[in-house]
Amino acid sequence: MTFTPGAAYVLGPITSEKEIAESCFQNKFWPQYYAAKHALPYIAKEGSIVLMSGAASQRPISGVASYAACNGAIESLGKALAIELAPIRVNVVSPGTIRTEKDRKEAYEAYEGMTLLKRVGDVNEIAHSVIYLMTNSYTTGTTLFTDGGYVLQ
Incomplete structure (x- = not known):
């Protein structure tokens, strides 16, 4: 089984410099893509891959276009890999804001x-x-929104 965590990135509006606009893809999308690719030879047929996106894919706020697009791309990647890698299961967790040790x-x-x-959360x-x-052997191609109802507000 493979689980890919989130990453550090910089948020900014559409007018942001290239480095800011691409940071989410460079630090969140591509690492998960390559983790799945390189883990594939080691995953059993009944195995599982879980990617991490974010609730902004469904409910973005102003000034985070590339971040929202990146999370949407991760969710699409999960669906595409579920089809391509079956019977290996591929799913995505899309959390909202989660309390960590970082003071925010x-x-x-x-x-x-x-x-x-x-x-x-x-x-x-x-x-x-x-x-x-x-562990659920009958779930694949799904995005699970663990966001406290953020996308529904």
């Missing part, structure tokens, strides 16, 4: 107001989603 109080407070559950909730997708 302002971002957490803003996100809480944008979700149905009125709170930020926890890393254990994302881990649970990944484990579910890695």
Whole structure:
């Protein structure tokens, strides 16, 4: 089984410099693409790959066009690989904002107001989603939105 985590990237509007516009693809999309490619010889037929996108693929905010596009590309990659690699299962987890050790109080407070559950997610909730997708032998080509209802607001 292969699980690919998120990455560091820089957000910016469509007018951003090339390095900012491409940072999400360089640091989030391509590493997951190549991780799946190079792990493939080691994955059993009944194995699983789980990619990580982000809720901005479905509900972007202003100023994050390349970030939203990158997450959408990861979700499309998951579907394409589910078809191409079957019977190996390929799925995507699309988390919302998740509380980490990094101090992001302002971002957490803003996100809480944008979700149905009125709170930020926890890393254990994302881990649970990944484990579910890695172990459910009848789920493939799916994006699981573990976002507290962010995409529904």
